[in-house]
Amino acid sequence: MRTIIVGTRQSALALTQTGQAVEKLQQLADSFGIECRFEIKKIVTKGDRILDVTLSKVGGKGLFVKEIEQALLDGDIDMAVHSMKDMPFELPEGLIVGAVPEREDPRDALITRGPRSLDELPQGALVGTSSLRRASQLQHARPDLRIESVRGNIDSRLRKLDEDNFDAILLASAGIHRMGWQDRISAYLPPEVCLPAVGQGALCIECRADDSFMLELLGKFQHEPTALAVRAERAFLGRLNGGCQVPLGAYASVSEGSSGPDAPLLTLTGMVGTPDGKTMLKETATGSDPEALGLLIADKLIAQGADRILADVRE
Numbered sequence: 001m002r003t004i005i006v007g008t009r010q011s012a013l014a015l016t017q018t019g020q021a022v023e024k025l026q027q028l029a030d031s032f033g034i035e036c037r038f039e040i041k042k043i044v045t046k047g048d049r050i051l052d053v054t055l056s057k058v059g060g061k062g063l064f065v066k067e068i069e070q071a072l073l074d075g076d077i078d079m080a081v082h083s084m085k086d087m088p089f090e091l092p093e094g095l096i097v098g099a100v101p102e103r104e105d106p107r108d109a110l111i112t113r114g115p116r117s118l119d120e121l122p123q124g125a126l127v128g129t130s131s132l133r134r135a136s137q138l139q140h141a142r143p144d145l146r147i148e149s150v151r152g153n154i155d156s157r158l159r160k161l162d163e164d165n166f167d168a169i170l171l172a173s174a175g176i177h178r179m180g181w182q183d184r185i186s187a188y189l190p191p192e193v194c195l196p197a198v199g200q201g202a203l204c205i206e207c208r209a210d211d212s213f214m215l216e217l218l219g220k221f222q223h224e225p226t227a228l229a230v231r232a233e234r235a236f237l238g239r240l241n242g243g244c245q246v247p248l249g250a251y252a253s254v255s256e257g258s259s260g261p262d263a264p265l266l267t268l269t270g271m272v273g274t275p276d277g278k279t280m281l282k283e284t285a286t287g288s289d290p291e292a293l294g295l296l297i298a299d300k301l302i303a304q305g306a307d308r309i310l311a312d313v314r315e
């Protein structure tokens with residue numbers, strides 16, 4: 001009987017989604033006659049220690065994952081449950097994505113104290129978000145809105161909506177759904193209005209590349225359409241050298257009616273915008289090779305000046 005130590009951040013969302021993943025994994029292990037039990041170990045990351053600082057000012061990639069990856073490499077834990085959107089493009093030598101489970105809702109959610117849609121927000125309403133990607137698309141759709149930074153875990157951001165006189169905040173609906181707080185959501189922003197972050201709504205289960213026991217178990221948790229979509233989005237991210245701190249979004253899905261097992265068709269949309277929303281570059285294409293599709297969309301945006309926009313933001 002192997003005891004699998006599972007590393008996670010200690011935020012309410014991280015603990016909830018790790019608990020949900022472990023529950024599924026235990027069911028899978030039991031049904032395949034794999035003998036194991038799980039223990040959860042909380043790890044504090046740099047991102048958790050500096051929750052009050054704007055992420056784009058902190059810089060650095062992998063703020064929420066580095067310490068957890070070190071624990072994997074040190075053998076202190078055997079697997080880690082991350083939000084895919086917090087994952088840097090490159091994994092350290094010796095670690096591997098063991099599973100990408102089925103994606104939750106990828107859309108951003110609008111949470112208000114009254115109005116039920118973006119259109120209903122009054123002129124000049126104050127919206128809280130620290131994401132340049134959300135700010136850019138929000139200002140593009142509604143140039144009159146005022147945007148102010150709000151950081152913290154989702155529970156503290158919801159509290160700040162109530163206490164700090166914001167008219168609305170934007171959060172990933174996946175996190176809210178996982179917490180069971182869907183009745184707080186006023187409206188879902190469709191990808192045409194607000195393209196999600198790369199990997200938003202998906203989880204990344206990471207383990208050591210040489211741990212064949214873990215790899216066999218995690219293989220049963222993999223959701224192939226989600227894994228393919230995330231590969232396309234992350235290829236786009238890698239080409240643009242992006243992270244969650246830059247105004248960049250992408251969303252891929254396996255097209256309906258193309259579920260042939262050999263070469264499912266993916267549709268990928270990518271965007272890069274200026275933080276003020278005045279320039280909004282967006283491209284969509286379809287293909288069966290996720291990496292090629294990600295690079296294609298990135299190159300189309302680079303040809304229109306995406307590099308320049310991202311370089312300006314990084315300064």
Ligand SMILES: NCc1[nH]cc(CCC(=O)O)c1CC(=O)O
Pocket residue numbers: 083084085086154170171172173174175199200201202203244
């Ligand atoms: N950047 C923090 C973060 N990382 C993952 C999620 C939400 C859940 C997800 O996308 O899987 C959030 C919070 C948010 O953006 O609202």
